[in-house]
Amino acid sequence: MSVTDELACSEIVELVNGYLDGELPEDLRAAVEAHMARCDGCDAVLAQFRATVRLTGALTEEHLTPAQRDTLREAFRGWRAGP
Amino acid sequence: MALVDTLGPSMRRVARMYVSTDAVADEVVQDAWVGVLRGLDGFQGRSSLRTWIFRILVNIAKTQGQREARSVPFASLAGDDLGQPAWDPSAFRGPEEELAGHWISLPFDWRGLPEERAGGAETLRAIGAAIETLPPMQAEVIRLRDVLGWTSEEVRNALDLTETNQRVLLHRARAKVRRALEDHLRIVSEA
DSSP: OOGGGGOOHHHHHHHHHHHHTTOSOHHHHHHHHHHHHHOHHHHHHHHHHHHHHHHHTTOOGGGSOHHHHHHHHHHHHHHHHOO | OHHHHHHHHHHHHHHHHHSSSHHHHHHHHHHHHHHHHHHGGGOOSSSOHHHHHHHHHHHHHHHHHHHTTOOOOHHHHHOSOTTSOSSOGGGBOOTTSTTTTSBSSOOOOGGGSOHHHHTSHHHHHHHHHHHHTSOHHHHHHHIIIIISOOOHHHHHHHTTOOHHHHHHHHHHHHHHHHHHHHHHHHHHHHO
């Protein structure tokens, strides 16, 4: 048994993104998968982060440009204030 | 020019991290494009074109920030919460308890929600709003990685981040967006 067999759920949640991005070393990756197979809570967390990444990927620039809206708002204020 | 449209909004936001006003950020972006056109012959293809363009942008933006005597500590861009856990620690058994660090109550499992309710326009707006509230560097890392699909190598080269910083910034950003998504989907599931 290696130490990675003993990972707690509170540690797994910190590894989930590294796992999703394929960045974990082999022993950690295997430990995370073994944990997921027997832990419904962590499996749900993995699904949550997977959905988060997938839905974030569905965003377009229109969801992301507060600065341009601010510029519009300033232009509007300037227009109302008059020359 | 398609590249200007694609990269423009991100370039403007990144420039704005280092300089004081939107107008100066726009000038920095323009100067960066001039630099790109001048240097294009020398572009070695060792990094992706978009990464190289961002390197030019970040250099000009940092120089301009120094000229404005505007010191921007990394912590103010990255946020002061990078060491925070991704999950509320109270969800887990304490260190003295049996099964320390394991779930006290299982997390909300939203896999049962119908896709048309979970993945609709309101959900995307909730995610966009959550990203807007992130510290600027966390926001830009998650935009480039998860919205625009850049690789971690491209992002750390473009934004001049270490591998660890890039990873931690993305982890922290996703943790907060996930939290906002959970809050949103709880409301959806109860509606």
